[in-house]
Amino acid sequence: MNSVLRNMKPYPMDELVKAKELLKKDGKKIYDFGTGDPKEPTAPFIREAVKTAIPEVSQYPTVKGRKDLREAISSWFKRRFDVELDSEKEIIPSAGSKEAIFHFPLVFIDADSDKKRVIFGTPAYPVYERGTLFAQGIPTSYTLKYEEGFLLRLDKMPEEILKETKIVWLNYPHNPTGATAPLSYFEDMYQICREYDIIMCSDECYTEIYFEEKPPSALQVGKENVVVFHSLSKRSGMTGYRSGFVAGDSRIIQEYLRFRSSFGVGSPDFIQVGAREAWKDESHVEERRLIFRKKKEIFEKFFKEEGFEFLDVKASFYFWVKVPFGLTSKDYAFHLLKYGIVVSPGEFFGSGGEGFFRIALVPSVDECEEAVSVWREANREIARRRS
Ligand SMILES: Cc1ncc(COP(=O)(O)O)c(C=O)c1O
Known part of the structure; x- marks a missing residue:
């Protein structure tokens, strides 16, 4: 086997996928902010163009x-x-x-x-x-x-x-x-x-x-x-x-x-x-930007209310947030996982990522609203344990 492959750590997202699968098996509702793969449908005119181009x-x-x-x-x-x-x-x-x-x-x-x-x-x-x-x-x-x-x-x-x-x-x-x-x-x-x-x-x-x-x-x-x-x-x-x-x-x-x-x-x-x-x-891209803007606003408000420190997002569909409660990024991510909320611990993105977690604005606008109240509860539990 190629020695580079032999020495390589598993692809970071693999760990998340496994944990998510276990939760799913337990019938837990999942709010997946882990992988950056949004679920908004591809514009119909693009799908049509592909369909009609499939040759015999x-x-x-x-x-x-x-x-x-x-x-x-x-x-x-x-x-x-x-x-x-x-x-x-x-x-x-x-x-x-x-x-x-x-x-x-x-x-x-x-x-x-x-x-x-x-x-x-x-x-x-x-x-x-x-x-x-x-x-x-x-x-x-x-x-x-x-x-x-x-x-x-x-x-x-x-x-x-x-x-x-x-x-x-x-x-x-x-x-x-x-x-x-x-x-x-x-x-x-x-x-x-x-x-x-x-x-x-x-x-x-x-x-x-x-x-x-x-x-x-x-x-x-x-x-x-x-x-x-x-x-x-x-x-x-x-x-x-x-x-x-x-x-x-x-x-x-x-x-x-x-x-x-x-x-x-x-x-x-x-x-x-x-x-x-x-x-x-360009019009379908404009529509997508509007959807991501709505999701971004939900989380901006939520993170501010929770007193989280994060980078002001001017582009992309990610939030990069300082891990609260003095936890490591992995510990916090696994705590949220118990509530069905999937985030990516900063350390997944290399040594410079520790101390942060990333959310990808993947779930729908309604799911984002729902996730915020579940997430609030997850934070309260940590606060309760500490008091
Ligand atoms: C920074 C960055 N570059 C490249 C890619 C690859 O995207 P794709 O292969 O889908 O074009 C991604 C995917 O998440 C990404 O985050």
Whole structure:
């Protein structure tokens, strides 16, 4: 067996899934704020487009993807970020962004080189580290701090480390904290990446779930050595379709394309047709934002009433909350679990996550209202035990 796999801890969410299954067996009502997989239905016009595109004979899709999908992505990117992307050379459709993120270092890390560090923040989406390990790169984490707005500050990293770095992963709006970054932040990081010849990878799968200003894209600051990862999962409620794209510096995109033919990750043709329709439309995304806004308001009010400390959420569907009652994040999560409330302990997202828990606004608006009163009771029990 691959030694990286042998030494790997189970995927953090697996632990939650097991605990949840046990609760379900006991017939407990579950309010699942654990996994970031919302349940709002996919817009009917997208489902119809996919259905009608399923052919009698389905053949291998190309890794380069459908031209009409790449063109729809390019038009969306221009409308949304005012950046021109060449649909022939600067865009690759992907089977969701997770696989694209995981595979990326396999192509750009040379295990025999001195420049094989991959920098990412902690807490973080765990795939940056996993992809690095399988590619034999050196995972290098930066602890994201509440006081710094959870921004990954390359300017605070030692020069020797930056010299040895090949890739940096930025992710704003951020999972798990919901932190956002202004364009000036990307400009600053871009200068450092250019100075040290680092590929700036920006995971932008949450840019479309916003409540205030529209979050920027890293490609607004330049294309050289910049690659962005987008997805329909969160934007259009299409997690099960596995559809996203990678875009940016044409030299990198072309190299990536060349290698991707070995992976067999071309998105099925009929999914690409649904994706094309999704990128063309904004109204269904607007509706989704309204739903998430309602859920966000319920929890903002609740957390404030409970005296919890949390980061103001301007985008994404996560709340990152300081663990109350002096408990560890895991102990608090397991206490809530007794009441059927599933949250993710901060430690699941790496060493920088301890002391916090994350909720993903997944249950419906009505369920969120219900969960809040159950949660209040769970907090009261701790308070009672302590008095
Ligand atoms: C930060 C981040 N990046 C990437 C992904 C992967 O999304 P998908 O593969 O569905 O596009 C997720 C999923 O939760 C995520 O939170």
